[in-house]
Amino acid sequence: MNGALESEQGTEQRVNINVPISGQKIRNALLQKGYLASARLSTSLAMMLHLKRPLLLEGEAGVGKTSLAKTLSEIDQTRLIRLQCHEGLTVSQSLYEWNYQRQLLRIKLMEGQSEQAIEEEIYSDKYLLQRPLLEAISQDKSPVLLIDEIDRADDEFEAFLLELLGEFQVTIPEFGAIRARSIPHVILTSNGTRELSDALRRRCLYSYIDYPDAAHELQLVKLKLPQLKAQLAGQLVQFVQKVRRMQLRKVPGVAETLDWAEILMGLEMNSLDQDLELLESSLVCLLKYQEDLQALDSNKLSKMVATVV
Secondary structure, X not given: OOOOOOOOOOOOXXXXXXXXXXXXXXXXXXXXXXXXXXXXXXXXXXXXXXHXXXXXXXXXXXXXXXXHHHHHHHHHOOOEEEEEOOOOOOHHHHOEEEOHHHHHHHHHHOOOOOHHXXXXXXXXXXXXXXXXXXXXXXXXXXXXXXXXXXXXOOHHHHHHHHHHHHHOEEEEOOOEEEEOOOOOEEEEEEOOOOOOOHHHHHOOEEXXXXXXXXXXXXXXXXXXXXXXXXXXXXHHHHHHHHHOOOXXXXXXXXXXXXXXXXXXXXXXXXXXXXXXXXHHHHHHHOOOOHHHHHHOOHHHHHHHHHOOO
């Protein structure tokens, strides 16, 4: 096999890890990029880099799983390659497919040549269209491979991933096994919509990202929006913490907290009780279903605000 890919035989794996593997150093590096990680999560990242193992991140939507992968790629100044999982995801969408039009054109141009010569030509990597998984193991420098929302993919696709996650290689029938040029930093995320297999979990390190407590969330709000008034920042974080304890269809995540904080700042509010009607209108940033907005009606809103101001 020639070109950008290398077959299993005679290939030496090259690993480039330019980020620090100390948990505290990683935590500091993430913080410099605006991502506030817990000590446990930072240690999990350090172990992922040291052991060259995939890291499975579970947690509710909006707690920062996907943004962690993006931030890690910024720290390492390497590519972020993302595979967004969904029901019915196929090998051709995630790994590779052939450029059939170019192959057919080449076959016509090679009329009269042997079948073996034609096959060797059309099944070379110049006719191969790389999809995220194959692209990730074809890089000279280790990229960050984000396999996002793996729980949305089918069991069959999850089983297909096991070779990549366990051996950092993939098998293409026309080529055989193809090993990674450099081992990617693999992060898988799951929102827990279905149970993942023991086989997949066994190949990964694991970390759970929960909703932040009040102190952690306040620190994050101040980090992202340093111009936000301290009084308002404290009030809105306490309010969001109370909202998360309600029975809602969609509990607001950190992203919603930051959006709401930015809107309140744009509305020039200094305190949550400054204008309750305007505050109620702004809740569309925090709550994303009509029944959740109805659960936090004017009376409920007024009582909750009174407890945080």
